[in-house]
Amino acid sequence: MSAIQTLTYVKPGKYETTRFEKIHNEIFKNSQQASEIVALEIAELIRSRQAKNKLCILGLATGSSPVKVYEELVRMHKEEGLSFNNVVTFNLDEYYPMTKENNQSYHYFMHQHLFNHIDISPENINIPDGTVAIQNLNQYCVDYETKIKKAGGLDFQLLGIGRTGHVGFNEPGSHINSGTRIITLDHITRVDASSDFNGIDNVPKRAITMGVSTILASKRIVLMAWGQNKAEIIKRTVQGDINSEVPATFLQNHTNTTFVLDQSAASELTRFKTPWLVDDCIWTPELKSKAIVWLCQETKKSILKLTDRDYNNNGMSDLLAQEGSAYDLNINMFNVLQHTITGWPGGKPNTDDSNRPERANPAKKRVILFSPHPDDDVISMGGTFSKLIKQGHEVHVVYQTSGNIAVTDDEALKFAEVANDFIGNNEGIINFPNIINFLNNKSENQTDSQDVRKLKGLIRRRESHAATRYIGLEAKNIHFLDMPFYETGQIKKSPIGADDIAMVAAIIEKIKPHQIFAAGDLSDPHGTHKVCLNAILSAMKQLKPNPFMNDCWLWLYSGAWHEWEIHDIDMAVPLSPEEVLLKRHAILYHQSQKDRVMFQGNDSREFWVRAEDRNKHTAKLYDDLGLAEYQAMEAFKRFDY
Template sequence: MSAGPVRVGGSPFVHAGVTGTARERIPTVIIDEHGAMARVVAQRIATLMRERSAAGQTLVLGLATGSTPIGVYRELIRLHREEGLSFRHVVSFNLDEYYPMRADSIHSYHRFMWENLFSHVDIDAANVNIPDGSLARADVDAACAAYEAKIVAAGGIDFQLLGIGKTGHIGFNEPGSGEHSRTRLVHLDSITRRDAAADFFGEENVPREALTMGIATIMAAREVAILATGEHKSGIVRRSVEGEIDRAVAATFLQRHPNTTFYVDDAAAVDLTRVATPWLLDEVVWDEPLAVRAVTWLAAKQKKAMLKLTQADYAENNLTSLVARHGSPGAVNGLVFNVLGAKIRGKSKLPRGLKTICFSPHPDDDVISMGGILRKFVENENDMTVAYMTSGNIAVFDHDVRRYMDFLLRLDSERIGDGTAVRQLADTVHAFLQRKQAGDVDIPEVQDMKRIIRESEAVSGIEVMGLGKEHARFLNLPFYQTGKVRKDPIGPADVAIVAELLRELQPDLIFVAGDLSDPHGTHRMCKEAIDRAVAEVYTGAHAAKRPEIWLYRGAWQEWPITEATVLVPLSQEELTLKIQAIFKHQSQKDSAPFPGQDEREFWQRVEQRNKTTAKQLDQLGLAEYFAMEAYVIA
């Protein structure tokens, strides 16, 4: 992928990874770092704002909500505070709002926008427009027509910011939305509601309807930027960018827009043809990693073990240049076979006697994602510490709190002496839970109980692995302590806590979650805190002591075997032990509060993914194993 100057909306600026391939019907920019993506888009908005302000004109912005654009809003706030970017000449129109929804609700997009942007800049409140979810149903149609008329009166939207849902919806234009649709009340798709379930603490609490700008409203914008991050968006990104225009995927209509740019991170780009199979598009420079990907892809496509691939197989799939590079199919097959085989490391080939930290974003990611290697590291007498970075308290059901509170009351009454402290705590907790509404922030007493529940489960989990409570550290990073699903950005206090642990333990190796599909970005944010701490601690004279970093996945996705550096085989007994450790997290068992789109329990996902990784190697003709975990050494 190349970098070069690209003109977007008449203003030249440099993007990485812009392609001109015929397969990509929407210009697509791949930016591997979320902060960089946010800065690029925010700078484009800032440029337009300054140009319009200098000309004494108003800029009309169409704005989106959700986790993806938050980085853009934070960068705009920084530009306002540090570089004097003014919003006095900005008029904004938000895409959508749930219905029914009070403006002051913790779930409302009205509240989201004021908390994440408007209250931090100098925009005139009269210039802020957000669909009103509190209207009486009889007034909705007239209000939607008035919203459209107000956009027209403002001169139309100059720059529209969009995210994309897993169904390809933009705004709340669900599958089946028409190209000529305008602002209206819509019924939400079941996938959309399931995606939103975590924010509402249960799908049953998600509104079934929403107000949204229509496809035609969005298409009328002069410039559109659409953002997507995470592996879970990769399929819909490819469908939107490379597929045919289809009412079932609203984002495909943007192929007809004259000035749309898609911004995606590496994870969301993995299914694009230029990333997944670039040899199908044009001549490529063959290096070893690309050869491994190509041969693995070809073997899977031809349903053959890789050592059985022939010249005809390569010729039929536009890969003759790879054979020419190495001289024969056998040479290529053997090279890739040996590269993949060298990645496999049983216990005897894993490190011994090292100081090791496993950083676990939530109090179960350690055993879910790397329970197999965790046990092997213990058996190899590595000095293990598991550092739980957040409390995970929002992922505990209220009924678990009631159950533990009942246990404490019974214990206090029967064995301790019926003290007043436990009774007072119970009265406070029960009174709050009785009046609590879905999504309300828990009182400190309940937050603490949920934190302690998860901490005790975490200790039980690592005990299955052969570790004890002395090997657990609960960092409780401040960014997570909002009591809400949405978290604060990573700050100096978070980095300082991680840095202090690194200085204290001086690890030789650390495990870090590299899974970017966590629904609320906690894994990504925890990785940011670790990256910043590592950069702070291991600088200058201390650079040589920088620990080796192994990235794991597993809770939401798994590393492909072509990307993995290390493949760790698990026996049937080791996988069973790993699942037993996962079972110790009883508050997440049976029905986790935030399961994502996969309705299976985490242990079921783990079993399937670990077995599938092993099966892929078997199908390629390598050694057959019962299950396997994958890691990338950064």
């Protein structure tokens, strides 16, 4: 089957294993692979229209989802001669009001990622104008709609999806017959955009958007979604009933739509979440663990109380038949989960470690704790961090980025004014009068000056020193990489480069750790965790021939946005009430991040509250399964690199 055929509409009868699903979808290992397939379909469409001497009318989307598609189209244009001289584009939406020059505008986005790099005629580019006077807006929207129809309608519409279920900016309540119009943005949509605008107060409250009927009139629709944050809305859209509260469900009425998803975005679909409810399964140890934990939660029973009837009534009769009895299944799974719990995250010396998550030897280990931002260490594993130090291991914390983007202008101005009061006009290393003048006169979209970025990074750095000092770490074991990919002065970062990987590899080679702890949560709103993890994995791959790497284990902690599922946890470290309090106080040393978190994602709680609630919830899940009851737990997943 060719790449294009992979995305051709499949009639429902041909995919029995997805009988819960009402929209055809294709699942890929990662967004890169999926994006290349989508770009290939678009390229084939453009070429086929060129062969017939016809225009190709494309509906285009913005946001993070299509970026890699545009990168691949640009590559095909430059390396394979793909021409866009017959292409006419219509963008879905634009913030209102919004100037074209604003680097948050979709006009800016499209030119930056696509139009500036291909041979499309400027007159063939159509993007809603965020500067149209309000009294002329209705007519402008009618004219935009008319222009699409006069072009012959959209041959292909590329879509993303918001957590509200919006396509374009058709927010909940949008009608199936709606056309291009101005709309008020849902609060959740504005929260999700806040990281791009340096806070929700800067996000426009309205937008111009193509309507649902305009989108549904497209001959072909491909919707893309990546990451865990999109998993729940994808499930509601693909498996739920058509409902204006989830406008994307209207796509169920379209006969040539495909959802292109990565594994994380597809993870809540029934065939992935609970495949035993769909068809017979191959019962791997991982799937068995997932199913039994789910069964406990479904029946509200602890593991050792599950009965044969529980298994039979919940789609797991074949597992029961394979294993023989509920008793055998239950006791085996109880032991598996029991063995993940340890109060010795670096391994317990002079103890049989055959049923422990970590090795007993060497008794004193060298440990690197990688922290993408200057507070992920204490937020995600502050209790474990403290235990490792108290249990005598040589712990090093490595902050991968400066975190300066997450410091507000007001916070930086406060520090600059205090410093200036102390030193007067003596510039020293940083020119504080210039910083104060810059911040007081900073214009919209202006990138921070080098001095401002230096100050904001210094604020985060000193907060990290204070927090780790409180935890008990010696200053000589604190390392700041300030990886170059991050240092753009903007929300958008540079691609990871050889220098970034070399920095990570150098610190690993210097310390020669037995354990590496790294952020495995890829759901942070601006992608830094993913880039930092990729740098670690690339560095470890380079270093793998070194003998010391044979003794190096990689443990992934989850960040501030999601916790590992119980069945994915390989090491659960219990925290006492005193350790929970110690962790809270360590997080609170990061004062620049308190009260108004700039990159909070879809959770309005402060980081210390999220962390505490999450750790207590993990402990409760273990308790509900019939294991020991603890105040809180931090969880880790072993990763074989």
